[in-house]
Amino acid sequence: MTGPTMSAQALGQLLPMHLWLSACGKVLSVGPTLSKLIPDLADGLADRLVSGRAGQGPCPLQAIRTAVEHRRRLFLRVVQSRDLVLRGHGVQVDDGTLLVNLGFGIGLHRAIRAAGLTDDDFAPSELAMELLFLHEANRGVLTELSRFNTQLAQSRELALLQAQTDPLTGLQNRRGLEIALSLSLRTADFADEVAHPFAIAHLDLDHFKQVNDQLGHQAGDDLLRSVGAVLRSHIRKADTAARIGGDEFVLILRGMTSRAALQQLADRIIVAIRALSPPELTDLQVSASLGILVWHPGGPDQPEQVLAMADKALYLSKGAGRGRATII
Known part of the structure; x- marks a missing residue:
């Protein structure tokens, strides 16, 4: 089919990315999609296209002629x-004009962003349509995969938190x-790091059994929840409060080595817990007993040893x- 037998409009519908040039390089027709891009x-x-082949001069007309000739x-x-x-690729038409049909290849998604192209800008049989759909499908898959990974990480974090948390308190x-x-007992792996001292307090509620026996387990659970709130309110963010079973609690107090400060903290906790004692226990009063160990680097390095020493102090x-604290 020669140039004169086809109108530029028909050519644009068939080849929306075509470029039709005269023998001397004058632009005779530009496909609508290519016009949208440039x-x-x-x-x-000139100043709009340059040769993209390595080792070839920048002149676009020369690049087109070379591609057609060879x-x-x-x-x-x-x-x-x-x-x-x-x-x-391009061909030379019978009248000497040059007809070039262009495409995007793997640069399709960049062209879509640059010129706001849609499926209406491509011929139905154009391979770019398949690439466009593939790109959209790939983007959708990546979006869903990212969402799934986020949900998985959140679920894992929640499961880890639940596995380390007492559901009652x-x-x-x-x-x-x-x-x-x-972690507190871990020895330093490098010479410029040192283990930090801390205090560990083992706390047990006095007369808690009578609460369960006389007032019921619901009252006991309510009291344990209140004790948990007291302990949280008396320690710092960097400290740890744990319920290890029944009416036993343990505190890890990072960097606290002053016996006077530890005694003051223990006294405040004892007073606060005594205030929680149910008034229905007329003959007894719930209180708290504490055993506190001050740990320094070089001390016992096994958790069970440290807990045993705090338990002995309790x-x-x-x-x-x-209703008192013993510090060792």
Whole structure:
């Protein structure tokens, strides 16, 4: 089919990315999609297209002639979008004009963003349509995958938190305490790092059994929740409070080594817990006994050893009359 037998309008419908040139390089027709990408291309190739093939001069007309003559693939770079390279091939029509059909290849998504192209800008049989649909499908898959990964990470974080949390009080459970205590006892891996001292307090409620026996387990649970709130309100954000079973609680107090400060903290906790004692217990009063160990680097390095020493201090408090703290 020769140039004179086909109108530019028909050519544009069939090849929306065509470029039709006279023998001397004058632009005779530009496909509507190519015009959308390079609006002033009908005024000439200069300063709008350059050769995109390595080792070849920048002249776009020479690149087109060489590609037509040697039946090679044509590469043209868009000057206003230097990262956008058009790919295609060309033929010489019987009247000497040059007809070039261009495409985007893997640069399709960049062209879509640059010129706001849609499926209406491509011929139905154009491979670019398949690439466009593939790109959209890929983007959709990546979006869903990212959403799934986010949900998975949130679920994992929630499961980890639940695995270390006491459901009744919201404090750490025994597993959470073991992790926190192991981290506190971990020896330094590098010479310029040192382990930091801390205090560990083992707390037990005095006469808690009578609450369950006389007032019921609901009253006991309510009291445990209130004790948890007291402990949270008396420690710092960097500290750890855990319920390790029944009416036993453990505190890890980072950097606290002053016996006077520890005694003052213990006294405040004892007073606050005594105020929670149900008035229905007319003959007894719930209180708290504490055993506190001050740990320094070089001390026992196993969690069970540290807990055993704090437990020993707790029993000294119990034996001395309860409702008090013993610091060792």
